Amino acid sequence: MSNLETRPDERTCEAGPDAGGVQVLAHRDVPLGGPRSMDVRRTIPQRVRSLVGAWCFCDHYGPDDVSRSAGMQVPPHPHTGLQTVSWLFEGEILHRDSTGSLETVRPGELNLMTAGRGISHSEESPSGRRAPRLHGVQLWTALPAAHLDDAPSFEHRGSLPTVLALGARVQVFLGSLGLGGRVVTSPATAYSPLVGAQIDLDPGSDVLLDVDPGFEHGLLVDAGEVRLEGEVVPPSSLGYVGTGRTALRVQASNDGPARVVLIGGEPFEEEIVMWWNFVGRTHDDVARARADWTAQLAADGGYVPGADALRFGEVLGYGGPPLPAPRLPDVRLRPRRRV
Template sequence: MTNTLNEPPVVRPEQTPHCDDGAAVEIITSREVPLGGLRAMTVYRTLPQRQRSLIGAWCFVDHYGPDNVADTGGMDVAPHPHSGLQTVSWLFEGNITHHDSGDHHAVVKPGEANFMTAGNGICHSEVSTQDTTVLHGVQLWVALPDSARHGERRFDHYVPPVVAVDGGQVRTFIGGLAGSTSPVPTYTPLLGAEILVEPHSTIVLDVNPDFEHGLLVDSGEIDVEGVKIERTELAYTGIGLTRLRIRNSSDTVARTVLIGGEPFNEQIVMWWNFLARDSAELQDMRNAWEEHSERYGKTEGYIGHDPQGLARIPAPVLPEVTIKSRNNPEPIARPDVRF
């Protein structure tokens, strides 16, 4: 998805997340962001924000739906660029067509993960299919380390198996969890999985203590380590945790998405669809897109919903200020944090 970053919201000041016998939990709230034109669908963004910009190398989390396409027009994102990152698309409902300048063409379907690695530069389009009536899922970005961010374009597709665990089921689309390991290569140690929790049940998962984790709630009445997490919120736990407890108190199956990874220690600057190391690099990335440079190539196959719509998305004007690096706080959950 294309993205113009604004200052995000802060944590809920009225709640102090404490648990007498569980790990500390930091709650990251979402903000509503319109995606698209006049009938824009709304996405709920939890990363990045002032409170915490990264969880491992995960630097962007958009959560959307269930969205009635008849009301919003669905998703129609014309070709746009990326540099220095990897996108991860995971759907719950609906289908999206993907075309990119690496000559990769796919239909993103529920339960099937699609990974687009931009490397030095790529452009792509995303459009919900004509038969999609409800659109529901998450769009995630991963910051590439310096060793990979100037590399080649790449696209990976993976259908993770459903693994039954006590209290629910797990689909691990990147990394390893609950005995299932994704074959998709990562550039830093990462984890990504959809977790379904049965009604009035608790799942206890063994997790890597070297990872920090974030659990996004899509549905159900969820608490993490005894701390209640509302829908569209992200529950953050820092490094050192060996077991993660997720409880669903509702009468229906709950859906969550778990992300995690080793703390990403490289400094990054993030603007629009670009991840760089300083403002000068961002300017170079923007100029290359506006000049139709071969750095990003050309997306073939894009057909938008609006015949009069844009053939490609122009870059916004880069602010005439030095964009500062997104320094993360220590990888320790701060249950009493106030903003």
């Protein structure tokens, strides 16, 4: 998914210190506008915490009624230096990218795109018959410096490992996670030690997740009343806990079921700069990426001839022009200090 903000902040992101207990990160509403006309609830990055492991972006959206509209319509746009992780609770999204991938993702399946030195893609609700509601999360992970120049790639995982125990269902889409003494591992490619999983909780369930003590974790609550390590985490908020734990306690109230998404990983020590859809290490990295994308776009809004051979390639088959990049800030922003 693209960041469709017309004046996106440029951010120099760093991991920040571990919180002593549970740090609750409230979301902010971000109107993405355009033909998609969707609002998302963004928990990271934000001023108090930019990263959870290598996870650097978390948008939570829906449920949105797409039965009487065009649904999601995100025109071709570029990415660098990251992986996009598309994960749905309801609905379906059709993905196209400049490597030639064409894949529909549905609940319980994973679309994982690795930008490396540069890729472009589009996302849209399929035309014709489709699920009436769209609901999910869009996550990004920052690539380590050693992989910033990797060739772009795409993976679709239609079958992912699941464990049922203790009143919970855990489906792991990246990394490994344990429940009830059983550890399951996703086959998807990760470039740093991390974990991502959906956890569905029965009413009144009280579970201990077996986690890596070298990881920090964030728990995004999609639905229900949930406690993390005894602390209430409201819906659409992210509960953060630092390293040093071998287990995480997650509880659902007796009033109904709950659904959460767990993200985590080793603290990402590299400083990154995020702006629009680019992740780099310096202001110059993102400025160069913006210039390269702009050079691919023609004055009439389409692609210049031969764009398929340029840095971000060309997305074929989407029924509209690519997104132009917003204007860069007029000043170079200083790195954020650790909180």
